Amino acid sequence: KNQVEQSPQSLIILEGKNCTLQCNYTVSPFSNLRWYKQDTGRGPVSLTIMTFSENTKSNGRYTATLDADTKQSSLHITASQLSDSASYICVVSRNTDKLIFGTGTRLQVFP
């Protein structure tokens, strides 16, 4: 069954700290993996897209990794800011016919 599971469900960190969010998937055949940031009540915004051959991709303080062998991805946030408080959604594209969404990790950054 094609599934995307994210952990943890929620996370609280202090401003300035780093954190890592996890995404495990069982989607096959795999096309690409995306990370989105969704502020409360707003539309998701793309952070990264990675294909099978890409291991790491960065977007500012956000760095995504992909291990296609173990079907795992992580999103690392460096030096967190209050504006990083949001839900982070992992989405896997199954070949060319479907996008499978994870349920997201809710991150709260406190001063």
Place this chain on the structure above:
Amino acid sequence: DSGVTQTPKHLITATGQRVTLRCSPRSGDLSVYWYQQSLDQGLQFLIHYYNGEERAKGNILERFSAQQFPDLHSELNLSSLELGDSALYFCASSVATYTGELFFGEGSRLTVL
């Protein structure tokens, strides 16, 4: 600004009523996707259109329907509304299909009383 426009931003209506949500994709994007997000839930895929044709259906209720017009804008029609239909409805667009970048609108918040 993603370039995807959704109207209305907010809508309050009563049970049993019918509403239409509208989405204008980014210029040049042929694909339009609709998603439903209930309070504190993940995004649920409803339906995908590509260049005017329905490409895929997700968990879309029979009371819901959609279409994509020749100018590529799309409408999502929700009828016989129930309290449980209260949610954020997002539209997203992309140039092609599932391999490309997806751009989301800001959503239409539907409240059914």
